[in-house]
Amino acid sequence: MGISKQPSSGPAQRTNPKFYGWWMVGFALLINTAASGPIWGATGVWIRALELQFSWSRTQLTGAFSLAQFQGSLVGPVVGYLIDRLGPRRMVLLGLILIGIGFVLFSFTTNLVVFYLAFAVLMVGSSAGAWLPLMTALNRWFHRRRGSAMGIAGSGYFLGGMIAAPILAWSVDPDHLGWSASAFWIGIVFLAAAWPLSRLIRDRPEQYGQLPDGDAAPAAPEGSKARPDPRVASAERPLEGFTVRQALRTRAFWFITFGHALSSMLIATMTVHMVPMLTDQGLSLQMAANAWGTMMAVGFAFQLIGGFIGDRVPKNLAIAFFSLVQAGGFAMAVLVDGTATAFVFAAVYGVGVGGRNPLTISIRGDYFGQKAFATITGLSMAPLYAFMVAAPLFAAFLFDARGSYTLPILVLAGLGVLGAFLFIFAKKPDLDQTSGPPQSHKSAA
Numbered sequence: 001m002g003i004s005k006q007p008s009s010g011p012a013q014r015t016n017p018k019f020y021g022w023w024m025v026g027f028a029l030l031i032n033t034a035a036s037g038p039i040w041g042a043t044g045v046w047i048r049a050l051e052l053q054f055s056w057s058r059t060q061l062t063g064a065f066s067l068a069q070f071q072g073s074l075v076g077p078v079v080g081y082l083i084d085r086l087g088p089r090r091m092v093l094l095g096l097i098l099i100g101i102g103f104v105l106f107s108f109t110t111n112l113v114v115f116y117l118a119f120a121v122l123m124v125g126s127s128a129g130a131w132l133p134l135m136t137a138l139n140r141w142f143h144r145r146r147g148s149a150m151g152i153a154g155s156g157y158f159l160g161g162m163i164a165a166p167i168l169a170w171s172v173d174p175d176h177l178g179w180s181a182s183a184f185w186i187g188i189v190f191l192a193a194a195w196p197l198s199r200l201i202r203d204r205p206e207q208y209g210q211l212p213d214g215d216a217a218p219a220a221p222e223g224s225k226a227r228p229d230p231r232v233a234s235a236e237r238p239l240e241g242f243t244v245r246q247a248l249r250t251r252a253f254w255f256i257t258f259g260h261a262l263s264s265m266l267i268a269t270m271t272v273h274m275v276p277m278l279t280d281q282g283l284s285l286q287m288a289a290n291a292w293g294t295m296m297a298v299g300f301a302f303q304l305i306g307g308f309i310g311d312r313v314p315k316n317l318a319i320a321f322f323s324l325v326q327a328g329g330f331a332m333a334v335l336v337d338g339t340a341t342a343f344v345f346a347a348v349y350g351v352g353v354g355g356r357n358p359l360t361i362s363i364r365g366d367y368f369g370q371k372a373f374a375t376i377t378g379l380s381m382a383p384l385y386a387f388m389v390a391a392p393l394f395a396a397f398l399f400d401a402r403g404s405y406t407l408p409i410l411v412l413a414g415l416g417v418l419g420a421f422l423f424i425f426a427k428k429p430d431l432d433q434t435s436g437p438p439q440s441h442k443s444a445a
Contacts, residue, residue, distance in 0.1 A: 019214030020202060021141040025149050027200040028134040031092065032156025033163070034193070035099060035130035038186050039122050041161025041296060042168045044275025045289055049172040049179040050115065051276070058276065060112060062396035064119040065272050066389040079128045080378020088133035093198035095129010096190055098122075103187030107180045131157075133201075136374040139365040140204045143212045146365050147315070151307015151358035158303055158354060161296035165275075169289035241369015242431060247376045252367055255426035256316075260360045261384040262419025263323045265391035266330045266412055267353060270295075272392040277333065277405050278342055287339060291346045298350030299357070306355035307362070315363040319356055320423040326352025327416030334406045367428050 047061045083091050102122035109115045135150055142149040172179040205212055247253050274295075278288035302322075309318050329349030336342045361377065368376050395408035 019205075019210060020208060021138075021149070021205065021210075021212070021214055023200075024137060024141050024202065025153050027197075028138060028153035029156045029159070031096075031134060031197055031201075032130055032153060033160040034156075034190075034197075035096070035126055035160070036157040037160025037164030038103070038168065039099070039126050040157060040271055041164045041292075043271045044273070044292060045165055045168045045172060045285070046179065046183075047272060048276050048279060048285055048288075050109070053179070056112065057400055058273075058396040059393065059400050062272050062392045064112070064116045065268070066393045067116055067120060075124060075127070077375065077378040077382055079124075079132060080374040080376070080381075082128075083133045083136050083374035083378075084372060087203040088137040089198055089201040089203055091133040092129050092201050093194055095125045095127070095133070096194035096197060097129075098125030099129060100187045100190030100192075100194060101125070103183050103190060105187075107182075107184035107187065109180070132374060132377060135361050136377075137201060137203060139362075139373050140370055141202075141212055145213055145311065147310035147358060147362045148307045150362045150365075151303050151305075151310070154307075154358045154361065155300050155303035155354075157357065158296040158300035158350075162293045162300060165289040165292045165296070166286070169286050241371035241373065242367075242376065242429075244372050244375050244379065246431065247368050247372070247429075248379075250367075250429035252426045252429045253376070253380060255422045256360070256363060256367070257380045257383055259319070259323070259419045259422035259426065260380070261387040262415050262422070263326060263356060263360070264384050265387040266326060266416045268388035269391045269395050269408075269412055270330070270333075270349070273395055273399075273405065274333075274346075278336065281336055281338075281342070283339060283342060288342075291339075291342045294343055295346035295350040295353070298347045299354030302351050302354030303358055307358040309355070310359045310362055315359050315366060316423045316426045316428075319359045319363065320420045322352050322355035322359070323420035323423065324352070324417060326356055327413045327420060328352070330416060331410060331413035333409050363426075369431075 043065060047065075050056060051058075051061060079091070098121055102118050102120075102125055105114065105121060106118035109118060131154070134153060138149050138153055139146065168182060171177045171182040177185075202208060242250075275285070275288045275292055278291055279285055283291065306318065306322060326349065329345065329352050332345040332348055336345050364377050364380065365373060391412055395405060395412070398408045399405055
């Protein structure tokens with residue numbers, strides 16, 4: 001893989017010592033950690049706790065997760081559109097409030113209907129208030145360092161799971177707080193923190209007199225007394241990049257869309273089934289949660305490594321490599337026969353998931369620009385949610401029918417390999433070749 005060319009340094013690339021972008025990365029990491037940990041990072045713990053109390057089947061329990069993904073496929077494009085129109089800060093506030101409401105509702109679960117409804121609210125809140133609006137904001141704050149910035153901020157998914165799963169495995173025990181009280185107090189914390197956390201987010205650097213990557217404003221022309229204000233330049237210069245219509249015309253959009261979907265359905269499957277699967281194989285709930293936390297810890301490290309690599313080599317090839325590692329690690333689940341093999345499987349799988357994760361979002365910023373980034377990403381993720389509906393249900397149905405995860409794991413691992421190869425063909429599109437006649441530039445993004 002060749003080294004990608006970086007822009008030459010010059011006067012416009014001098015660092016602004018007051019650059020807020022890296023603070024944005026830190027705040028995005030904080031919010032992603034808080035939002036991902038008790039939802040995505042602890043799904044298996046919640047499912048196992050409810051299974052023990054209500055004796056619901058794996059298919060019934062998985063149905064809540066899959067139904068939430070289905071509604072995500074419907075609202076994802078809408079969320080992306082609202083982020084582009086309202087700005088990331090407002091959407092973070094709305095999303096965190098919804099997460100709080102979802103957890104409070106979840107704490108009152110007595111039947112599947114309430115459980116399904118609560119999980120749907122949680123997933124809408126997570127998609128509206130965490131990952132997508134935060135990545136949209138970082139896509140505007142960074143250009144050259146986009147992969148690294150998104151890699152650090154996106155690692156909150158792994159950091160949250162690494163922290164939350166072992167703690168919640170202890171907390172949901174009936175001899176401690178229990179799952180209902182744990183969910184209720186998590187919801188209260190989110191409701192209390194929504195406003196102050198959202199105020200930390202700033203939509204665009206130009207609104208605060210700064211430029212992406214911390215670049216200093218260009219020097220004023222010779223003979224001029226004043227340096228141009230980036231805020232004025234921003235008002236005169238629209239965001240650059242593809243419109244939605246132009247992006248949909250590219251092959252790269254579709255290769256990325258389905259490559260991402262086939263890879264992410266492996267994450268969805270393990271999010272639901274890894275902890276219950278390991279308890280079936282003889283591990284205690286606490287030890288299974290620790291294995292999940294290990295996977296998240298390795299993923300956290302490789303999220304940072306993946307973002308670093310993505311800034312230096314073609315992102316599509318880096319994604320393909322890590323997706324292959326992820327699929328291989330996923331297949332290793334069939335070899336688990338005790339604690340040692342469980343942790344080896346978790347570590348290898350974590351390498352692939354972590355390395356791939358930041359690049360699948362930053363590649364869209366590189367390929368399609370800022371103009372309609374959130375809307376394009378929301379549309380691209382609609383099929384992803386559909387795959388994330390089907391894969392966990394497929395695994396649950398075969399487990400209930402056959403008493404084993406072996407067949408679904410091998411089938412899904414094969415599809416994950418296919419997803420990796422799709423990224424190899426996702427070459428960066430040329431905006432000029434998708435513009436069409438002059439009037440197409442006026443179409444709404």
